[in-house]
Amino acid sequence: MAARPRGICSYCGEEVAKQSIGKHLEKCAKREAAIDTATGKSETLFYLRAESAHTKAFFLDLEVRGSATLEDLDRYLRTIWLECCGHLSEFAYEAWEDTISPSRKVESVFKTQKEVTHLYDMGSTSETTLRMMAERKGAPTTEHPLVLMVRNKILEVSCEECENPARWLCSECMAEEGEWVVLCDDCLEPHGHMTDYSPVLLVNSPRLGMCGYDGPANPPY
Known part of the structure; x- marks a missing residue:
């Protein structure tokens, strides 16, 4: 995994170090233009960072309407990151404890909680931390419940066999031995483990290699 994850700004396309994203968004001219030209009813908008609890190189920086519900967030996370087999999901103040109704408004939750x-x-649980980074008052820049501001750059990893850029994950090794084995095109067949479920193409999702997940990890809008 990359030691210092980076993100891509959805407004201007600039690549930004994860620790500098907040400062970048404050000065991003294209984001400022989107805010300045936004129309509609003003409301509280929450800057939330969705981050894989186990692989922090995967993250999404979102601006979410306070009037949106946790169900809106769940639907987005499923589409861009998680959905494979229609599994159940839930929100909680702490993992596996104190569940929160998905009908709750984002504003009512994050006015009192900094993290859920x-x-x-x-x-085979995927755990995502949702942390409030900031909030602002204004008109939403999109008609949707939320907007993707920054997404992590897809991980660049080397083949286990030859150190060329890898494109595949051996899900057999992941399932049977708990090992993250990634391979290039040339080393794929010699490695073996060629089944209906393995290997899987490397995609930008923390769900990679889990259950029946095979991407494509695209945002819904």
Whole structure:
């Protein structure tokens, strides 16, 4: 995994170090233009960072309407990151404890909490931390419940066999031995483990290699 994850700004396309994203968004001219030209009813908008609890190189920086519900967030996370087999999901103040109704408004939750947990699939569970980074008052820049501001740059990893850029994950090794084995095109067949479920193409999702997940990890809008 990359030691210092980076993100891509959805407004201007600039690549930014994860620790500098907040400062970048404050000065991003294209984001400022989107805010200046936004129309509609003003409301509280929450800057939330969705981050894989286990692989922090995966993150999404979102601006979410206070009037949106946790169900809106769940739907987005499923589409861009998680959905594979229609598993159950839930929100909680702490993982596996104190669940929160998905009908709750984002504003009512994050006015009193700085962080909540989202769990998808109670077997091979994907755990996502949702942390409030900031808030502002204004008109939303999109008609949707939320907007993707920054997404992590897809991980660049080397083949286990030859150190060329890898494109595949051996899900057999992941399932049977708990090992993250990534391979290039040339080393794929010699490695073996060629089944209906393995290997899987490397995609930008913390769900990679879990259950039946195979991407494509695209945002819904």
